[in-house]
Amino acid sequence: MSDTRTEKYFGQALKRKEDPRFITGTGNYTDDIVIPGMLHAAMVRSPYAHAKISGINRDSVTGLPGVVHVLTGQDVADAGLGSIPVGWLLPDLKTPAHPAIALHEANHVGDIVAVVIAETRAQAEDAAAALEVDYDALPAVSTASAALKEGAPLVHDDVPGNVAFNFEIGDEAATNEAFKAAPRRVSVKLKNHRLIANPIEPRSSLAQFTPASGEYLLYTTSQNPHIHRLILAAFVMSIPEHKLRVISPDVGGGFGTKIFQYQEEVIVLLAARLLGRAVKWTARRSEAFVSDAQGRDHETEAELALSNEGKILGFRVNTLANLGAYQTLFAPAVPTYLYATLLNGVYKIPAIHAKVTGVMTNTVPVDAYRGAGRPEATYLVERIVDVAAHELNMDPAELRRQNFIQADEFPYQTPVALVYDSGNYEPALDKAMTMMNYPALREEQQRMKGSNKILGVGLISFLEACGLAPSALVGQLGAQAGQWESSLVRVHPTGKVELYTGSHSHGQGHETAFPQIAADELQIPIEDIDLIHGDTGRMPYGWGTYGSRSAAVGGSALKVALQKITTKMKKIAAHLLEASVDDIEHEGGVFRIKGAPEKSKTFFDISLMAHLAHNYPEDLEPGLEATAFYDPKNFVYPFGTHIAVVEIDTDTGHVKLRNYGCIDDCGPLINPLIAEGQVHGGITQGMGQALLEDAAYDEDGNLLAGTYMEYAMPRADDVPTFQLGHTVTPSPHNPLGVKGIGEAGTIASTAAVANAVMDALWHECGIAHLDMPYTAEKVWKAIRDARNQPQAADD
Numbered sequence: 001m002s003d004t005r006t007e008k009y010f011g012q013a014l015k016r017k018e019d020p021r022f023i024t025g026t027g028n029y030t031d032d033i034v035i036p037g038m039l040h041a042a043m044v045r046s047p048y049a050h051a052k053i054s055g056i057n058r059d060s061v062t063g064l065p066g067v068v069h070v071l072t073g074q075d076v077a078d079a080g081l082g083s084i085p086v087g088w089l090l091p092d093l094k095t096p097a098h099p100a101i102a103l104h105e106a107n108h109v110g111d112i113v114a115v116v117i118a119e120t121r122a123q124a125e126d127a128a129a130a131l132e133v134d135y136d137a138l139p140a141v142s143t144a145s146a147a148l149k150e151g152a153p154l155v156h157d158d159v160p161g162n163v164a165f166n167f168e169i170g171d172e173a174a175t176n177e178a179f180k181a182a183p184r185r186v187s188v189k190l191k192n193h194r195l196i197a198n199p200i201e202p203r204s205s206l207a208q209f210t211p212a213s214g215e216y217l218l219y220t221t222s223q224n225p226h227i228h229r230l231i232l233a234a235f236v237m238s239i240p241e242h243k244l245r246v247i248s249p250d251v252g253g254g255f256g257t258k259i260f261q262y263q264e265e266v267i268v269l270l271a272a273r274l275l276g277r278a279v280k281w282t283a284r285r286s287e288a289f290v291s292d293a294q295g296r297d298h299e300t301e302a303e304l305a306l307s308n309e310g311k312i313l314g315f316r317v318n319t320l321a322n323l324g325a326y327q328t329l330f331a332p333a334v335p336t337y338l339y340a341t342l343l344n345g346v347y348k349i350p351a352i353h354a355k356v357t358g359v360m361t362n363t364v365p366v367d368a369y370r371g372a373g374r375p376e377a378t379y380l381v382e383r384i385v386d387v388a389a390h391e392l393n394m395d396p397a398e399l400r401r402q403n404f405i406q407a408d409e410f411p412y413q414t415p416v417a418l419v420y421d422s423g424n425y426e427p428a429l430d431k432a433m434t435m436m437n438y439p440a441l442r443e444e445q446q447r448m449k450g451s452n453k454i455l456g457v458g459l460i461s462f463l464e465a466c467g468l469a470p471s472a473l474v475g476q477l478g479a480q481a482g483q484w485e486s487s488l489v490r491v492h493p494t495g496k497v498e499l500y501t502g503s504h505s506h507g508q509g510h511e512t513a514f515p516q517i518a519a520d521e522l523q524i525p526i527e528d529i530d531l532i533h534g535d536t537g538r539m540p541y542g543w544g545t546y547g548s549r550s551a552a553v554g555g556s557a558l559k560v561a562l563q564k565i566t567t568k569m570k571k572i573a574a575h576l577l578e579a580s581v582d583d584i585e586h587e588g589g590v591f592r593i594k595g596a597p598e599k600s601k602t603f604f605d606i607s608l609m610a611h612l613a614h615n616y617p618e619d620l621e622p623g624l625e626a627t628a629f630y631d632p633k634n635f636v637y638p639f640g641t642h643i644a645v646v647e648i649d650t651d652t653g654h655v656k657l658r659n660y661g662c663i664d665d666c667g668p669l670i671n672p673l674i675a676e677g678q679v680h681g682g683i684t685q686g687m688g689q690a691l692l693e694d695a696a697y698d699e700d701g702n703l704l705a706g707t708y709m710e711y712a713m714p715r716a717d718d719v720p721t722f723q724l725g726h727t728v729t730p731s732p733h734n735p736l737g738v739k740g741i742g743e744a745g746t747i748a749s750t751a752a753v754a755n756a757v758m759d760a761l762w763h764e765c766g767i768a769h770l771d772m773p774y775t776a777e778k779v780w781k782a783i784r785d786a787r788n789q790p791q792a793a794d795d
Contacts, residue, residue, distance in 0.1 A: 046106030049701025066123030073103030110290025178314030182305035201252025224544020251506035295369020338373025456760025466740030469632035502542010503554030548740025564626035653780025661723035682745020
């Protein structure tokens with residue numbers, strides 16, 4: 001075995017270490033786990049958006065094959081289980097009870113009203129379908145604006161007017177003054193419609209209870225197993241936290257939807273305790289559509305104040321945020337601190353005022369979905385900036401350029417609380433425009449004008465806030481969690497290394513990227529390093545993965561722990577070489593005396609002696625491991641410019657995404673290949689919202705897009721080959737200088753594609769705004785109406 005190496009791993013486009021097991025079907029997912037004698041749970045879900053539960057006839061399934069037990073809301077109440085809590089509290093927030101099984105009332109289609117436990121999954125599902133439940137249907141409401149109307153049905157009696165919270169940020173008086181003085185105003189009324197995450201792996205949970213010790217084991221599809229353990233143990237089950245071990249094995253995607261505490265995890269834990277056998281539940285895809293937390297769903301009116309030359313003078317926003325039937329883990333924060341505080345965008349806006357009203361409806365709860373508030377903010381800001389450019393007859397790129405925050409103005413205090421750490425927006429814009437040959441696109445657009453194929457160019461410049469921080473600040477803002485992250489580095493006697501992180505990997509490539517950081521600090525081959533995550537029984541406490549925090553926060557914690565290791569190894573080397581610590585240098589995996597390279601000890605030599613302690617410094621403890629807890633000083637703020645090019649067939653309304661290019665800046669890239677993959681997936685997801693996806697409900701709260709027959713997901717032929725590039729502006733607030741990249745594509749691409757469609761329609765027909773998604777029918781009708789074409793009799 002060789003201890004030495006010279007190349008750097010940080011910045012290399014290495015293939016992911018974890019991919020072979022995924023592409024060969026040997027990954028270990030929750031549903032793959034089998035505990036001998038385990039039972040299976042099937043959920044009985046309300047077919048009504050709002051209904052009283054007037055009776056459940058257990059006898060209707062008692063004699064069916066394999067049926068072991070039926071759980072109801074009364075069983076949950078008799079067990080003394082608590083309501084599923086909210087993880088972010090706002091002043092005067094209304095938080096209606098959220099039981100694991102509805103007791104008296106179902107509040108959305110898919111709400112769990114009973115559970116059947118049986119020997120096999122098929123038996124459980126057959127019995128669940130046969131269970132007799134009596135409902136008294138109640139009036140329902142499905143949109144935020146409808147829920148606020150006088151006389152609208154109440155979702156919960158303890159939420160008057162269906163208003164869960166009112167949130168304001170910014171200076172209203174200063175904003176009003178800016179509008180009074182402004183010679184130009186533009187406004188837009190838009191809907192950021194609802195989405196369903198649809199990760200490849202549906203949610204799944206498997207629970208086991210050991211009566212002798214009172215210990216629970218829960219395998220579950222979680223992005224943050226320690227948070228699940230904390231909520232389940234302390235707030236729901238009322239058991240000591242150390243009595244519950246949560247393991248989140250391989251997870252097939254999350255996109256935010258696996259952050260939250262769900263009812264099913266509580267149910268399998270309770271069932272395992274009551275029945276003395278392990279209990280598993282895995283969602284069918286149709287269940288996921290009506291049970292997984294959904295995303296977006298904003299109704300917004302916004303107005304921008306400008307000078308005649310296009311300088312932005314003020315911005316005011318009024319948003320209705322549909323929260324669904326229950327408050328979930330991060331729900332209150334998504335449209336408030338993760339949305340409203342980002343309304344400054346990348347621009348110098350002297351005055352901003354935003355109002356957000358959180359509204360309860362009889363729909364599936366809404367919480368974080370890839371980007372969580374930042375895509376909503378980016379879409380609003382970039383949409384209204386484009387509207388302003390069109391109305392002022394300015395090029396959208398130049399309007400943005402003249403309003404950019406300049407590179408020498410950082411750190412930059414915005415009017416909506418945030419202080420941006422670093423940025424340099426103009427080079428990203430210039431590089432993107434050059435890469436896409438922006439002037440040629442505008443010339444082509446003019447040539448195609450008036451034909452049956454028209455061109456649209458959507459340019460947006462954006463930023464996002466990643467790595468929520470610091471803990472003290474988010475605590476003041478209502479977060480019921482810390483925002484630090486942990487790492488433990490364990491060096492074995494043979495020189496092999498295990499990294500333990502509180503971050504969780506479910507597609508981000510941590511098993512490759514984190515060892516890249518470690519291999520450079522320890523200067524050993526990456527093959528000698530393994531990453532351990534996702535098990536509360538093995539790793540130190542951590543807060544998981546969401547908000548693009550893993551590299552900036554989790555990676556920084558790892559860097560600090562690694563530095564502790566190398567500092568200790570230098571002390572051991574100095575003792576063995578009879579030299580001063582200051583004279584020891586560490587290079588190529590070897591510790592040597594400066595100026596005397598023949599006097600050296602390898603990484604293996606030091607690792608072995610740290611454990612033998614035969615010839616060892618008296619002031620050092622034996623062993624070689626270190627733990628670090630890193631609490632960031634500030635958010636990090638990735639940014640970039642994305643350009644989408646669409647071609648619209650005016651005869652059919654079909655929108656084709658012809659080309660897409662982007663320049664992202666997330667600081668130094670740990671692994672460009674992983675970053676590229678994240679951006680590819682993110683762009684596709686955001687494009688899906690703009691052109692295809694829509695979790696639409698009817699006025700009675702019925703989901704109209706409850707299967708893939710109605711919910712259109714992007715496919716390979718929907719996207720072009722992407723053109724990607726980067727600029728590098730390090731963050732000054734963490735030891736790696738990194739910023740997040742996992743959500744950037746989604747945050748930017750929805751707005752870029754939307755702007756491209758509207759750019760085409762503006763130049764062709766003078767249409768200022770249409771709401772997404774831009775289906776062929778919607779676009780065709782808009783073009784026809786704008787051209788005043790008569791409607792055919794069979795339209």
